[in-house]
Amino acid sequence: MSLLSVKNLRVTFDTEAGRVEAVRGVSFTLGRERLGIVGESGSGKTMTGRSMLRLIRPPGRIEADEMRFDGIDLLRASEREMRALRGPRMAMVMQDPKYSLNPVMKVGRQLTEGLRLRDRLGAGDARKKAIEALQAVQIRDPERVMEAWPHELSGGMGQRVMIAMMLIPNPDLLIADEPTSALDVTVQAEVLKILDDLVKTRGMGLIFISHDLRLVARFCDRVLVMYKGRVVEEVQAGNLMAARHPYTRGLLNCLPRIGGPREPLPSLDRSGTWAEA
């Protein structure tokens, strides 16, 4: 049985200017594998990720024909049941460590908060577990990082702290929203390797949200390409170069390549019928 199945997911916002549909009929299933969701800003990829955890606030509404996680109906689960799922069963790494870590709480306290409140561990045990988690994401001096404030960490460090925090309860599903876009290429490669090892060793399911098509193709098993709230194409990552949809091809072609021709980069042609509402 698949870990997560979503049928006809729609996310709508009722605003003063009328109804805005951020996600319009997205369906997919996920096993214990790496699924990539790619698209430009505003394509609905982050909203799709947040919907899985029901983390969309009013006026936003989530509707779907089906949204099941490991046999649990996410549409009918109570808030209390959702709280029990978020963290231990499914977790999300947010985009920007600058805005997603609590700026007035030391890293150590943020990491141990869940352990102490949820798992009722003592201070010493919680600290030990938190340090192990930091080591698991290749932080070399975890003792110092535990005592640091979020603003004292670099982007790469902050991102790793967030990944460590999400992995402490050992979730079955990790949703990573642009986990590496704030990072340098060399650090990016390290973080991806960490995520990859975790999928392999813990048998975790991973949804990897990014705007970088090439990165996703390299890293994931399957890729959903989103445009204006819809999935326009689903491809096996290995066959990405053979993708047929003009939007996917456009996204691939508009990136510069080392040693590529010096002529203007092809811009995305949105004149096709696929680009219309």
Place this chain on the structure above:
Amino acid sequence: MALIEIDNLSVHFDAGDRIVKAVQDVSLQVAARESYGLVGESGSGKSTILRAICGLAPISGGTVRIGGEPLKTPRGKGFSARVQMVFQDPYSSLHPRHTIDRTLSEPLAIHGVGNTDARVVQALRDVALDPTFRFRFPHQLSGGQRQRVAIARALMLQPEILLLDEPTSALDASVQAETLNLLNRLRAERGLTFLMVSHDLAVIDHMCDRVLVMQHGRAVEELARDDLAAARMTTSYARTLFDASADRMLDGA
């Protein structure tokens, strides 16, 4: 003679109990109409070099000359008429409470350039923005449109040199392509000289004739474009950066 000459530039910051050496003994020369790239990971000092040229970071050692003249402190009007900078984040580099019109006409007012109205409209046209954007505020624009405004602002005084600090790293892939094309077109039309910073080797390769790889505040290796494309780098760090580059990943897959 090179247009930008940097000799043994050092930038040190006093951080209370210790001194942070952000840039150490970096030398480079950029010829007129050349496009020169600085690449490296964050903290390698590449942006600090641009900021030191503009006077936003202190020059602790070495010299910077523009067109053979050493820089003055403060930089003065003559400098800003020749050298302008485009910043990384179009969300924070435009004044949130100034209209586009005010942002674009301010440099003209400071330098006493007349004919403001026509120049602002022309500047918007040059960066392929509709003149109706003129009376909007930055929050009413998308990221790509804002970066176009930032480029238009930098070009208001018709400088020779543009210092580009990660001009597309906050943008989507498709918008990045449009912005890079715009920069290349403007450089060809106006004979501009670029000194551009990026952490993306593919972007630097697309835009620049030569590139300097930096690490921990020091210059590691200078590469011509052909050498980069053919992977003829001699230092291991430059090779690491090359191998980790996103577009290499796809080839390796």
